[in-house]
Amino acid sequence: LFAGETDFVKGVVAMDGMPPDDRIEVCFAGRSNVGKSSLINALTGRKALARASNTPGRTQEINFFTCGESHYLVDLPGYGYAKAPIKTVEKWQRLLKAYLSGRATLRRAFVLIDSRHGVKSVDEEIMTRLDKSAVTFQVVMTKADKVKDVEREKIMQQVREKIAQHPAAYPEMIITSSEKGWGVDVLRAVIANLV
Numbered sequence: 001l002f003a004g005e006t007d008f009v010k011g012v013v014a015m016d017g018m019p020p021d022d023r024i025e026v027c028f029a030g031r032s033n034v035g036k037s038s039l040i041n042a043l044t045g046r047k048a049l050a051r052a053s054n055t056p057g058r059t060q061e062i063n064f065f066t067c068g069e070s071h072y073l074v075d076l077p078g079y080g081y082a083k084a085p086i087k088t089v090e091k092w093q094r095l096l097k098a099y100l101s102g103r104a105t106l107r108r109a110f111v112l113i114d115s116r117h118g119v120k121s122v123d124e125e126i127m128t129r130l131d132k133s134a135v136t137f138q139v140v141m142t143k144a145d146k147v148k149d150v151e152r153e154k155i156m157q158q159v160r161e162k163i164a165q166h167p168a169a170y171p172e173m174i175i176t177s178s179e180k181g182w183g184v185d186v187l188r189a190v191i192a193n194l195v
């Protein structure tokens with residue numbers, strides 16, 4: 001799947017702008033700056049496919065990328081970023097909610113959690129939304145290169161306890177570092193095996 005073509009399709013700012021739902025779709029959700037765009041770049045082996053940056057709130061549209069012939073990878077705007085203008089934040093949140101509840105071909109949402117920070121209340125809100133719309137979600141721990149093993153274990157225990165409360169959660173987490181390439185193969189295999 002990942003040996004095939006990857007291309008940017010479009011950036012969407014409203015539900016009526018979505019591309020046709022004729023592919024298997026996975027999306028990457030998570031707090032601003034958690035590493036969504038970087039992970040998409042690591043998965044596809046393209047350094048600058050999805051725009052990543054140290055400025056939170058970088059991704060402001062729902063960006064669709066083709067992955068092989070059969071899949072879309074979907075980069076979502078981050079949530080929980082307080083510094084953007086309130087009107088902008090509200091617009092993103094509405095779009096995000098509409099997308100997470102209303103996309104029939106969405107097979108799995110990857111909810112990205114920073115290995116240093118664990119699950120925050122905004123993450124729980126997204127998880128609850130996914131429960132409601134019955135979209136299976138799987139937690140992907142990001143930036144694993146930034147923490148020591150013992151610290152990560154502590155955080156992961158917190159994450160396990162949190163996701164145990166969510167019926168839509170897939171129990172297995174994936175530990176990644178886009179920087180080091182850790183866990184990227186595992187995540188590729190998970191995506192390739194979704195049908």
Ligand code: GTP
Binds near residue numbers: 035053055078177
């Ligand atoms: P928004 O689009 O603003 O929501 O952010 P995002 O979740 O797409 O984050 P992005 O991929 O832009 O990454 C944010 C910052 O974290 C960038 O400076 C990345 O270089 C850095 N980063 C991402 N992944 C990793 C990682 O695995 N390890 C380290 N050390 N840094 C990372």
Ligand code: MG
Binds near residue numbers: 052078
């Ligand atoms: Mg981004």
